Amino acid sequence: MREGAEKMSASVKIGYYPGCALHGSSNDYEQSLRACLGLLDVQLQEINDWICCGATAAHALNHKLSLALPARNLALAERDGHKQLFAPCPMCSMQLLKVQKAVAAGNGLRTELSQIVEADLRGDGEILNLIQVFQTIGLDKLKAAVKEPLKSINAACYYGCLLTRPPEIVHFDDFEQPKSMEAILAALGAKTVEWNYKTECCGAGMTMSSEDTVLDLAHKILSNAAVHGANCVVVACPMCHVNLDMKQVAVEQCYHEKMGMVIYYLSDLVGLALGLSAEQLGVNRHFVTKA
Amino acid sequence: MDLAPNQIIRTVQLGRTTTALRSRAIWECVSCQTCSTRCPKEVDCAAVMDALREISLAEGMVATSEQPVVAFQQAFLDNIRRNGRLAELELIAQFKTAVFFHTGRPAFLLKDAGLAPEMGKRKKLHLLPGKVRDRKLVERIFAKCAKGPKK
Numbered sequence: 001m002r003e004g005a006e007k008m009s010a011s012v013k014i015g016y017y018p019g020c021a022l023h024g025s026s027n028d029y030e031q032s033l034r035a036c037l038g039l040l041d042v043q044l045q046e047i048n049d050w051i052c053c054g055a056t057a058a059h060a061l062n063h064k065l066s067l068a069l070p071a072r073n074l075a076l077a078e079r080d081g082h083k084q085l086f087a088p089c090p091m092c093s094m095q096l097l098k099v100q101k102a103v104a105a106g107n108g109l110r111t112e113l114s115q116i117v118e119a120d121l122r123g124d125g126e127i128l129n130l131i132q133v134f135q136t137i138g139l140d141k142l143k144a145a146v147k148e149p150l151k152s153i154n155a156a157c158y159y160g161c162l163l164t165r166p167p168e169i170v171h172f173d174d175f176e177q178p179k180s181m182e183a184i185l186a187a188l189g190a191k192t193v194e195w196n197y198k199t200e201c202c203g204a205g206m207t208m209s210s211e212d213t214v215l216d217l218a219h220k221i222l223s224n225a226a227v228h229g230a231n232c233v234v235v236a237c238p239m240c241h242v243n244l245d246m247k248q249v250a251v252e253q254c255y256h257e258k259m260g261m262v263i264y265y266l267s268d269l270v271g272l273a274l275g276l277s278a279e280q281l282g283v284n285r286h287f288v289t290k291a
Numbered sequence: 292m293d294l295a296p297n298q299i300i301r302t303v304q305l306g307r308t309t310t311a312l313r314s315r316a317i318w319e320c321v322s323c324q325t326c327s328t329r330c331p332k333e334v335d336c337a338a339v340m341d342a343l344r345e346i347s348l349a350e351g352m353v354a355t356s357e358q359p360v361v362a363f364q365q366a367f368l369d370n371i372r373r374n375g376r377l378a379e380l381e382l383i384a385q386f387k388t389a390v391f392f393h394t395g396r397p398a399f400l401l402k403d404a405g406l407a408p409e410m411g412k413r414k415k416l417h418l419l420p421g422k423v424r425d426r427k428l429v430e431r432i433f434a435k436c437a438k439g440p441k442k
Contacts, residue, residue: 024417026415061345068436116435162324167328204322208363210359213321285414
């Protein structure tokens, strides 16, 4: 039975909704997860002609649009026959799950959204975040594939807002004290720290429109990770990475403190443990690097 | 925040809707969902914030200091209506222009300009971002979700 399962895992195919960030300035995240998942024999099948999920702008300004845009992507994934859909951005994946929950309530919304997006929407597929993709592969398999145990890593696992919230929509991990990333890092031979800002917000999409908010939040998160002895922060979200990595110089300037905290995507650390190089994963394209 | 999430809810309960609609708090809210998740009465404060933002914009009651946040979100939606996916550089240009016309502060146009070469070095800038093939459909989705004229 085990051998059979392994054989099957040799050709795991999952639907893939990259979202705008991963095809934009967070393309290092896409490079990282493609390199890492490729090595684990997971084939990502990008949904044909996907559109933006609308993110904060849609849910803040136009409720119906905030349901319609993800609904189009769900319908496209269903049309392409994907039973599992991987959305590496927690905003995208939460929006997809929100639509599934809304149509499941059965108040005619499914019909209305199908009409708006001009495609039949069922809303029954499984939506996966990055952590869940690794859980699906299996931590035992991951552990067995480790070539370079991450002995020097002492990470603060940072979940941010939307991996665990709202819990009644995402149904993922403990929403106050999540532990799923820590379990993956343990399988890679890395240590993790207990700290206070695991699920605090980094300011997400306010990076440009309200920079002070982002700098304040990023400063608190980075400082707390450092105080608890972390030598890096691990994220599974493109916006968290932007605010903690790209904006870190601005945080340092604003608060007159040297932080120098390396921010990894979860797939970076899995990839490094599997023997991939920093260049293969795009880690050399981050703003804060070890050098 | 001029009003905490619980105060926003109380303000609405007391019928002082205008105070909530004109508040800075509804635009300073980062939609982190913490208030909804922790509310002992299970009030979905974050959803109420969304509703208040939508009404505040429709009624022309956005607090002056929060115009940049609104300008950013409007530019974002306009960008995806036309491209189907976000074109980041275009969004930045749109947003900066909108805020410049609003505030008349030229310094804002150049703020963060130093980031561009740093992003370029890291291959994080895309002059020609991918667009959706069926952009007419995206326009139709936006049109069908557009709200009717409000008095």
